Amino acid sequence: MKYYSTNKQAADVKLQEAVVKGLAPDRGLYMPEHIKTLPQSFYENIGDMSFQEIAYTVADAFFGEDIETDVLKQIVYDTLSFDTPVVHVADNIYSLELFHGPTLAFKDVGGRFMARLLGYFIKKQGQKNVKVLVATSGDTGSAVANGFLGVEGIHVYVLYPKGKVSSIQECQFTTLGQNITAIEIDGTFDDCQALVKTAFLDDELNKKLNLTSANSINVARFLPQAFYYFHAYAQLLKQGKAQNVVFSVPSGNFGNITAGLIAKRMGLPVKRFIAANNSNDIFYEYLQTGKYNPRPSVQTIANAMDVGDPSNFVRILDLYDKSLHKIKSDISGKWYDDDTIRKVVKDTYKKTGYLLDPHGACGYSALEDELQANETGVFLETAHPAKFLETVESIIGEKVVIPEKLEAFMKGKKQSLSMSKAFEEFKTFLLK
Numbered sequence: 001m002k003y004y005s006t007n008k009q010a011a012d013v014k015l016q017e018a019v020v021k022g023l024a025p026d027r028g029l030y031m032p033e034h035i036k037t038l039p040q041s042f043y044e045n046i047g048d049m050s051f052q053e054i055a056y057t058v059a060d061a062f063f064g065e066d067i068e069t070d071v072l073k074q075i076v077y078d079t080l081s082f083d084t085p086v087v088h089v090a091d092n093i094y095s096l097e098l099f100h101g102p103t104l105a106f107k108d109v110g111g112r113f114m115a116r117l118l119g120y121f122i123k124k125q126g127q128k129n130v131k132v133l134v135a136t137s138g139d140t141g142s143a144v145a146n147g148f149l150g151v152e153g154i155h156v157y158v159l160y161p162k163g164k165v166s167s168i169q170e171c172q173f174t175t176l177g178q179n180i181t182a183i184e185i186d187g188t189f190d191d192c193q194a195l196v197k198t199a200f201l202d203d204e205l206n207k208k209l210n211l212t213s214a215n216s217i218n219v220a221r222f223l224p225q226a227f228y229y230f231h232a233y234a235q236l237l238k239q240g241k242a243q244n245v246v247f248s249v250p251s252g253n254f255g256n257i258t259a260g261l262i263a264k265r266m267g268l269p270v271k272r273f274i275a276a277n278n279s280n281d282i283f284y285e286y287l288q289t290g291k292y293n294p295r296p297s298v299q300t301i302a303n304a305m306d307v308g309d310p311s312n313f314v315r316i317l318d319l320y321d322k323s324l325h326k327i328k329s330d331i332s333g334k335w336y337d338d339d340t341i342r343k344v345v346k347d348t349y350k351k352t353g354y355l356l357d358p359h360g361a362c363g364y365s366a367l368e369d370e371l372q373a374n375e376t377g378v379f380l381e382t383a384h385p386a387k388f389l390e391t392v393e394s395i396i397g398e399k400v401v402i403p404e405k406l407e408a409f410m411k412g413k414k415q416s417l418s419m420s421k422a423f424e425e426f427k428t429f430l431l432k
Helices: 015-021 040-048 051-063 069-079 107-125 139-148 167-174 189-200 203-208 219-238 255-265 282-289 313-319 324-330 338-352 358-370 385-396 404-410 423-431
Strands: 002-005 030-032 086-090 093-097 130-135 154-161 180-185 210-213 245-250 272-277 331-335 376-381 416-419
Touching: 002 015, 015 107, 015 210, 015 219, 030 219, 030 313, 040 219, 051 069, 051 219, 069 107, 086 219, 086 338, 093 219, 093 358, 107 130, 107 139, 107 154, 107 219, 130 139, 130 189, 139 154, 139 167, 139 180, 154 167, 154 189, 167 180, 167 385, 167 404, 180 189, 189 210, 189 423, 203 423, 219 245, 219 255, 219 376, 245 255, 245 358, 255 272, 255 313, 272 282, 272 358, 282 324, 282 331, 324 331, 331 358, 338 358, 338 385, 358 376, 358 385, 416 423
Parallel strands: 093 376, 130 154, 130 210, 154 180, 180 416, 245 272, 245 376, 272 331
Antiparallel strands: 002 030, 086 093
């Protein structure tokens, strides 16, 4: 299958080039030439399939033309060594728990899949010393760093905003060493993302270095996130709750919800989506006005969503032919400030015993506000609450049990480099 740039000014490429390059030469993001509709028989039998079987069927629709069957199956099965269960919370609202992977965040799926796929392509091309650049507002860095840890021929550079990720999140990518370098940028997530994007378009860097990205701008990072939407539907189907499904997605860079929209385009019976934002309400504003007005991000307690210029917005525009009317037919928007997020976490825990993280709280609250009587709501619980330990404990007034996986990261020694947001400084560092 060929992949085209959303800017339509670059030549179409095969999957291998799209994955290895990350960003198209015209600054656009790659999209699959075709989005295949899966057969009705798949949806009729999906309730009897394992997560891995479901995911392989979806992966084959995108990647099957470019990767040998046994290799793709191995990549999928290795990636999904953990479950993504649907858990009932209240009334007709369910949590899709995406924090059961190695770093306890939803990005483990995309990070692990991409690490394996990129490793396969690099070996096939005989490349060495590939540099993976990734900007993170929290969970991306840990998922990608741990996915690539120890992979031969690849060095990962994680750029993160100083003082704007939780201490536990920071531990997950600054204590690894080996082929992982953490760079603390004096700026926002948007500054980190700008450094990564600018690096891909710098002629000197690209002539001298093999660069690629592991952010959701890379098709191998964001497309696999469609897997768990299908798995969630299968679980609801088993319970007789699969009518009029609404997914509420905590949204920052919009890779997660874009994967869900593609799942719907593949025939997944989803009624609609809600994009749940924190105070960085750029997309919500777009839905109200039809005007996209990116601006510097503001810091919130739901830090992984602190994005002022979401990269994957262009993919949503592309999917819907830049039509606001078409976008609004599938997606509504809500946003919540920190005070509201705190109240939702506290009240939900008190009423149901279910502990939300600040991001999941936005998704849950959107369903409380918008869900209709005949709909089944699923919000994405994108990270374990313990990753935001101080925030969550201060809200509920109780100690939160830290999973063993997180405790192991917390015992490591921080290793990071400090850098300004000036591109020339970052470029000089990479060239050295």
